[in-house]
Amino acid sequence: MLQLSYEPLWRTLDDHGLHHVDLVRQGIITSAALKKLERDEAVSLKVVGQLCEGLDVRVEQVIEFKAV
Numbered sequence: 001m002l003q004l005s006y007e008p009l010w011r012t013l014d015d016h017g018l019h020h021v022d023l024v025r026q027g028i029i030t031s032a033a034l035k036k037l038e039r040d041e042a043v044s045l046k047v048v049g050q051l052c053e054g055l056d057v058r059v060e061q062v063i064e065f066k067a068v
Helices: 007-015 031-038 045-054
Strands: 004-005 064-067
Touching: 007 045
Parallel strands: none
Antiparallel strands: 004 064
């Protein structure tokens, strides 16, 4: 079984000197989407795309699936 993880996103934010809330402040995603990300809940591909575009990164730098 695979589990969704946003650990790459948190590392990417750290590399960019950003905090979780900066994603909302900069208008990249909504606060509702951020709450889902912080709980490792599924978000739409649209949100993943917004993160990739807003941070100028590849999808691998946002999400990963881990075996459990």
